[in-house]
Amino acid sequence: MKRQAILATAFAFAATAAFAEIAPTAVTFAEDGSIAESLTGVPGNAEEGAKVASTRPLGNCVACHVVSALTADFQGDIGPELNGAADRWTEAQLRGIVVDAKHTFEGTMMPGMYKTGPFIRPGDAYTGKAAPAELPPILTAQQVEDVVAFLLTLKE
DSSP states (O other), rough: HHHHHHHHHHHHHHHHHHHHOGGGGGGOOTSSSOOSSSSSSOOOHHHHHHHHOOOTTTTTTGGGGGOTSSSSSOHHHHHOOOOHHHEEEEEEEHHHHHGGHHHHHHHTOOTTTOOOOSSSBBSSSSSSBSSSSOOOOOHHHHHHHHHHHHHOOOOO
16 A cells, blocks of 8 residues: 555656746757747647737737737737748747747847846846846746647648
8 A cells, every 4th residue: 555655656746747847947949949848748728829929918929920810909010920830830949939039030029938037128127237136937838838839820
């Protein structure tokens, strides 16, 4: 009986560790900026990803990108259209772009959505100094996976 309890505990611990969220500072990018491994070990939800992409306090992707599949008003045009994103990029590439596009597109204006620093801006109020501590990422790891799942539905 004691052995079964130990095995059950070990299995539960291993299962939890297998699906542990990857911290923003522990994300590993490939040379092309892609991230092969899921940040959560849990599949993304495309419907939730659409909400994140079109909701101002969340990802607000439509502030810069046109996404015809979304009904959000006043979609932006400073970033590339995301229509057909699944035809242009792989899941790993999309994950890398959402996490921190600067690993794929040097000089891009797109903010790292799952990044905690270092940042030049936003800084410490209006002092001209860097933020005194790491800032939380814009999106959670699961929200990143949800956005990636949504982007994978955008085919031409």
